[in-house]
Amino acid sequence: MPLQLYELCGKDPQRVFSPFCWRSRMALAQKGLEFESVPWRFTETQRLAFAGHDKVPVLVDGDRVVPDSWAIAQYLDEAYPAAPSLLHGRPSAYRFIAAWNDSVVQPGIGRLIVSDIPPLLDEAALGYFVASREKRYGMPLAQVTADREARLPAFRAALQPLRLTLAAQPFLGGEAPDYADLIVFGSFMWARCVSRLALLEADDAVHAWRERMLDLHGGLARRAPC
Amino acid sequence: MPLQLYELCGKDPQRVFSPFCWRSRMALAQKGLEFESVPWRFTETQRLAFAGHDKVPVLVDGDRVVPDSWAIAQYLDEAYPAAPSLLHGRPSAYRFIAAWNDSVVQPGIGRLIVSDIPPLLDEAALGYFVASREKRYGMPLAQVTADREARLPAFRAALQPLRLTLAAQPFLGGEAPDYADLIVFGSFMWARCVSRLALLEADDAVHAWRERMLDLHGGLARRAPC
Numbered sequence: 001m002p003l004q005l006y007e008l009c010g011k012d013p014q015r016v017f018s019p020f021c022w023r024s025r026m027a028l029a030q031k032g033l034e035f036e037s038v039p040w041r042f043t044e045t046q047r048l049a050f051a052g053h054d055k056v057p058v059l060v061d062g063d064r065v066v067p068d069s070w071a072i073a074q075y076l077d078e079a080y081p082a083a084p085s086l087l088h089g090r091p092s093a094y095r096f097i098a099a100w101n102d103s104v105v106q107p108g109i110g111r112l113i114v115s116d117i118p119p120l121l122d123e124a125a126l127g128y129f130v131a132s133r134e135k136r137y138g139m140p141l142a143q144v145t146a147d148r149e150a151r152l153p154a155f156r157a158a159l160q161p162l163r164l165t166l167a168a169q170p171f172l173g174g175e176a177p178d179y180a181d182l183i184v185f186g187s188f189m190w191a192r193c194v195s196r197l198a199l200l201e202a203d204d205a206v207h208a209w210r211e212r213m214l215d216l217h218g219g220l221a222r223r224a225p226c
Numbered sequence: 227m228p229l230q231l232y233e234l235c236g237k238d239p240q241r242v243f244s245p246f247c248w249r250s251r252m253a254l255a256q257k258g259l260e261f262e263s264v265p266w267r268f269t270e271t272q273r274l275a276f277a278g279h280d281k282v283p284v285l286v287d288g289d290r291v292v293p294d295s296w297a298i299a300q301y302l303d304e305a306y307p308a309a310p311s312l313l314h315g316r317p318s319a320y321r322f323i324a325a326w327n328d329s330v331v332q333p334g335i336g337r338l339i340v341s342d343i344p345p346l347l348d349e350a351a352l353g354y355f356v357a358s359r360e361k362r363y364g365m366p367l368a369q370v371t372a373d374r375e376a377r378l379p380a381f382r383a384a385l386q387p388l389r390l391t392l393a394a395q396p397f398l399g400g401e402a403p404d405y406a407d408l409i410v411f412g413s414f415m416w417a418r419c420v421s422r423l424a425l426l427e428a429d430d431a432v433h434a435w436r437e438r439m440l441d442l443h444g445g446l447a448r449r450a451p452c
Contacts, residue, residue: 090314090400093316094401095390102390104386161326174316180319
């Protein structure tokens with residue numbers, strides 16, 4: 001049986017858009033592992049009871065059930081050591097870029113695209129999503145993104161650490177991508193799969209890196225519905 | 227002959243305050259290497275002609291002359307592989323945190339403390355420093371820092387990626403410090419050695435980390451004149 005990856009989608013089971021699911025999807029590809037995508041929607045927590053977890057991604061590899069993208073990356077390196085390494089034996093060295101991504105890039109993208117998500121959701125997920133996100137932001141979602149064009153320059157400026165890194169090497173991992181790249185790329189795939197907003201300017205080194213990431217593994221990410 | 231490290235100082239040759247010199251000083255300590263500090267002042271570029279470089283730090287290890295803190299870290303790992311590793315064989319993995327530090331932490335600290343530096347400098351260095359920094363900031367240095375108390379909360383907020391990382395592990399390198407810690411700590415030592423401004427609140431996880439760093443190697447950094 002191939003590996004199974006439970007992934008967040010909306011009405012369209014092909015349109016996988018969780019940034020954390022994208023990390024795991026790309027991690028499986030980097031390991032050269034075939035997998036079956038199991039569509040999962042917000043509120044379907046019962047369907048994950050077998051994993052003792054209430055969020056995706058969840059990886060099933062034979063008898064092994066691994067919830068959480070961070071644990072999945074570590075599991076894949078342990079179970080498939082011959083394939084290109086994700087964390088190079090030092091998961092602790094990837095905590096900082098994950099923390100930066102999760103406190104700068106991901107919330108920054110959220111405030112630019114969150115109002116584009118509701119139209120993609122089925123009715124049950126829609127109610128959950130809008131209520132929980134309006135509570136988080138303290139306002140209607142249309143209001144969160146109302147001035148998004150004006151906020152794009154500040155978002156792009158906050159990516160300067162990526163830009164400086166990519167001036168020295170083609171990937172955050174160095175000459176080849178590793179889990180650092182997948183963490184940040186996952187956030188950009190979230191945006192790509194739900195929104196038409198152009199986050200990056202075409203002459204930005206971050207744009208060029210994102211293009212390289214979209215090309216990996218035969219264009220796996222580029223081909224995804226968006 | 228012990229190793230020599232050319233380091234930036236002001237009137238007092240003991241008060242070493244360059245963030246890049248602090249990276250190399252701590253790197254030597256992490257390797258357990260004794261070294262002689264050679265005081266160097268702004269404008270003394272001729273004294274570095276032997277290194278083909280015009281800035282400190284410069285490391286001299288017998289016949290080897292290594293300028294630039296980044297090159298010094300790589301050199302130390304190559305020349306002293308048995309000692310605790312700085313870059314764990316993957317310098318490329320440290321580019322991002324260096325880029326983040328150099329584009330967020332270090333300029334952030336600069337705008338808070340730059341006006342505290344001139345009183346520490348001798349006359350020749352003073353003229354160079356004030357002219358070059360006023361050109362960089364486009365205003366008198368006293369004006370750069372005039373509202374610094376009001377800007378402290380924003381500076382502290384920008385350290386959130388450190389805070390999240392340190393919630394998961396005691397050092398940026400994991401259970402033990404590595405070059406990631408030294409990069410960021412160097413910026414904090416710059417501030418400590420020139421300014422009385424309290425950058426961090428006492429209950430901040432970043433403050434606790436800085437205390438751990440100050441304690442390393444018998445309190446090497448804590449004992450430094452400040």
